[in-house]
Structures are given as C-alpha cells and as structure tokens.
Amino acid sequence: MAHILVIDDENDICKLIERALAKDGYTVTTKNSAINLTAQDFKTYDLVLLDVMMPEVDGFSLCRSIRGDVDCPILFLTAKSMEQDMIDGFSLGADDYIKKPFSLLELRARVAAHLRREHRERHQSLTQGIYRFDLSAKEITVEAVPGKPEKILLTKSEYAICEMLVRNRGQVFSLEHILETVFGFDTESDIAAIRVHIKNIRNKFSKYTENPIETVWGVGYKWR
Template identity: 35%
Template sequence: MAEQLLLVEDDAEIARIIRDTLQQEGYTVTWATTGLEGWEDFQSAAYDLVLVDWMLPEMDGITLCQNIRWKSDVPIIMISARKDDEDKVEGLDIGADDYLAKPFSLVELKARVASQLRRWRRYNGQAQESEESVFANGLTADWQREQVFLKGEEVPLTIKEFELLKLLAHNPDRVFSKNELYQHVWQQPEIGDSHTVTVHIKSLREKLKDPMKTPHFIQTVWGKGYRFIGETH
C-alpha cells in the first residue's frame, strides 16, 4: 500500500509541484490549503508523514505542527521561506522533525521525505503505543475503544470530555492554556469563549471524582491553564 502523505500549503503553484513530484514517487498525497483544513484532514485519516508550510491562513503552520505533535509522533517536515536559524529552531522546538527552506530542489525534497519515512517505519516496528493506560486512584482509559473506567465502572464521557482527557493524559505534566485546548479539541483557530473549556473541564473533573483543590488527575495551574498529574501504574 502506498504511504499516505498530508501536504498543507496555501500556494497552489508550489503545492501542485510538490504533490505531483511525490505522487510520481509512488506516495498518496492529500493536499490541504489552510491550516484548519489540514488539521481536520489529519484527524480524519491516518498519515505516514506531514509537510506543513509555516505561513498558512486560518491556523498557522506552527500551531498546526504543535497540534499534530500532541496527538501523534508522525514525521513532520516544515516548509518555509524563512531562513533564519531562529526560525528553524522554533519549528524544530515545537515538534517538526525536519525543515526545508524555500526555494528547495525537488531532489532534496524527495530525499528528506524518504529519510523521514524510513525513520517512521523503524519506529512503528519497534514501539507501538499502548491502547490502554492505567493510573493510580482507579482510573483506566482504553484509548482505542474510547472508554474510561473509574474503579471498574465505566465513566460516561462526552466526545469533547474524552478528547480533553486524552490530550492531557498523553502529554503529562505539560500545562495547556485554554486557548490551546480549544484549538486542539474544538478544531478552531481562535477560542471563542474560554468559558467553554472551563465548563468541560469542570464536568470532566466531576465525572472522574477529581476534587479541584486536591486533584489526582487534572490540576489547575493558576493563570496558565491545566495539566495532567495522574501517576501511571
């Protein structure tokens, strides 16, 4: 089966050249023209590699890259006209695996893609993410079946509550702002009302019987956001 690539690029001329080149190499390429469209595409299918332009409408490439990295270890190649070392470092710091500065040769593009896919194949062959997580204080989550249990009893979470818990639990001790949670879970570029996140976190805590003042799972970091502090078994 051909490897699945996601290309997120708003410049139609550049995107067509990249897409056609990679398709000639035998890859299947999905092309998105905005950051938000790319994020929606990524959530709806399985990809082996993502190419992301830095400057994108609706959701910029840095934010998109960050959202993808919170969800997956899939290889990400950042594409940008920015050539400063500081820009490259920023892209790599938020989770990109490689950085291609425009203009680049198609030979270099093909080599970088092939290199990252080799790494990805090795990674998948060596370590598969566990479908189930078991935490102290009676919490168990089956991420594949989207089921959560507390002391053996299933907890009836909504889709958004489950996605919030999954994001927080998969990135333990990382503080997420309300805006970051909103962008990732609600798939919107900007938070419309921070109260939306607050209400869902409150409901999630109540269902997990997790007191705000002495939490076992979700901790409020005042002035910053929330983080997951559950201890794995």
Template identity: 45%
Template sequence: MTQERILLVDDEEEIIAFMKDALEREGYQVFTAANGREALELSQLQPELILLDVMMPELDGFETCRRLREFTQCPIVFLSACQSETDRIQGLAAGGDDYLLKPFSLAELKARIHAHLRREKRGLTPQDQSVLRFHSLTIDCKGYTVNGNGQDISLTNKEFKIVELLAMHPGQVFTREQIYEKLWGWDAEGDDATVTEHIKKIRAKFAACIPDRTYIQTVWGIGYKWEVK
C-alpha cells in the first residue's frame, strides 16, 4: 500500500521534528521544508496534503500558498497562532482549504488530515476530470461543451476557459489578474477588466438555463471562485 505523502512547512525545527515523528507513526510519508521557497521546490514530489505555517521569513505562508496554487491542487492546511478572522479569510482567499490554530492537539491535527485526504479520495479521479458535474450543470472539458438542465449553453472560447479554470478548482479564489494572465498571457494587449465583462456574460448565459444557482461567486476586493453549495 502506497504511503500518503505530506509536506510539512514550518521554520521552527522543534515543531517540524515533533510533527514529523507523530505523522510518520501514523503511516504517512513526511517531507519537511523550513521556508516557502523550499516548499515550492518540494511540491514537485506531489504530496497529497500540505501543512503550511503562516509566519515565516522572506516568503510567508499566504504568498507561498498563492504560488503553490499555480500548479498544485492538493489540500493545503494553514497552521497559525494568528486568531483573527481577517487572517483566516486571507488564508482561504490565498487558496487554503483549512486553518488550524496553534496550539492544537495532535488528535485534532490527525483528524483534519484524515478528513481532507478522505474527501480527496471521494472526489474526481484524473480520468473523471474530463467531465465535471455540479448539480444540474455538466462541463465536458474535452468536448468544450456546457449543459445546464438539459440545455446546451453556448460559450465563446475564452468564456469556456474561464469556466473550466474555476470549475477545476472549486472553492479556490482567483484574482482578475491571475485569470487574465493564465488565459490571455503576459504580453496580451488589454487589461484584466475584460475578465469582469466575460464573467457577466457567463452568468447571464447560466441564469437563462439554471436560474436557481450562481456557480461563479464574487469575492469582494479579491476576485472570483467556483461555489458548489
């Protein structure tokens, strides 16, 4: 049976040693990084879950998470002594899946890890990801088609790419700048305001077929995310 891989990122050596030992006793394969830059390098080992400290020198946890989310889809759990609601919101907006306050018990940490890994196993397999289904909405990524309540929804190429990007990362917040750079490219002429216009058109087309749900949610002051509740 393949061991599930966990990447543990914290600049405190004692915490790293303690948590690594505890998680290895649970049967996990644990990689450790002392800062954000090491975490970005070790993410190439494709961990199933990342435990990420917030307060680190040079590259803090929030910025590390944002960079990880450019190529990593696994659950990211923040570990932090910062208890303010603003910090928790910032962590989730950066692409985190959970926020665990220090000090925490090992029992709680293990329970959170187990819950996230179990949720991932229940999710889509790589083979399934060509077709995404959300309630009455179906997105065929290979066929470039979208269907809502049995009706085909006609999208332009860029509109489809925006839907695909957000739907492939449900709950993750993307800024307008990130969406523009990913889909139009760094050297494109224009600005990220065009993303807002495209999303308005997508919402109007969705509403015509699925009036009771709004899949693309605005995160005020930050950007957009795919909401499946």
C-alpha cells in the first residue's frame, strides 16, 4: 500500500489526516517542520501532503528545493484561495491543491485519485515531431538539436495533460473534458487548475519550438 508523507506545523491536523488515510490502508508518516529536509528524505514516499504556511521553511520553498529530484505527487495544503497562490504553487511543481478547511472525504478522494494515476500501467512510447513520450517513465524528451535529446521537467499533472492531448492529436477538448479525463469524474479539482497547468506547460515548451498546445477560442485546447 502507498506510503504518504504529511508535513504540517499543526500537530492536530497531522493526526487528523493520519487517522483518515489509515482507514484506506495507507502508511502515513507525519512531520511538523520542513527544516533540514532534503530530496533524499522523500525517496520512499508515494505522495506528499505539504502545508504552505509553515514557520522558517514554508511549503513553497521546500517544493522549489526538492521538485527536480522528487518524482511523486505533491499536494499543497493551504488556507489561501487566491488564484495567484495556485499559480505560484503549480509553477513550483505542485500537482494539486487542497484548501483548508477541507472535508476528510475530499482529502481521501484527492489522495486516491492521484495515487490511481500514479500506478496506472503504461507500456509504450510515442513520438510526435521533435517530442518523444516515454509512456512507461511518464517523461517527455525533445530533440531540438539532432542527437541531443533533452528531458522536459513536467509535473505528473502536466505530463498527464500532454499525453491525453497528444494521443488525440488534432481533436479539441474543453477544460471540463480534460479535467474529467485526466483526473477522473470523482476529482475535487476544478477547471481553473487545468488552465494554470496548461499555462505552465506552454512556458516549459516555449524554449524549444512553436507551442504544440493550441487554444481554440470558445471551445478548448488541442495538440497541433
């Protein structure tokens, strides 16, 4: 069963989350501080729940420092509700947000949805132009310079959106359809998260070539 790390400076919240997730059979480790944590400390975890507002080392700072070496989903716990905060979190590599106060049913549903995506089997690769999708490793490499492939650093959610669009190249999808296809019908996320993910994907692809994700105004998005 999955091993989940919860980092929140409020011990009562840690214990509440631990009890809730233990009901689903998960192993849960809790920490009340992010001080002195390095990427190596996250290698054994399948998912991280990370509080944004913590003293000394906040969730944003920790995510920024570890994301390049930590591959598991990172879900922020935050009382903030402004869109700019969500944009900041996604740009640092977060996969999702859970806003405080949250229901335990919502928490369990979000965690289960991300873990299902994480363990979904993939067995092949596909190439679209200069982009190569490794469907097993869930990675995209680009060969802008012949013979010199370069990995594009995407979050799990960003990769899932790209794979969904490239598998259906040329077909236009609404934000709602992308949300349901990538995150599932039981997701608690909303279309604002998809919009932010696509903005971040475009930023990461922009250095290589014309952006492959095209906006069809009034309808949605497609892979060129």
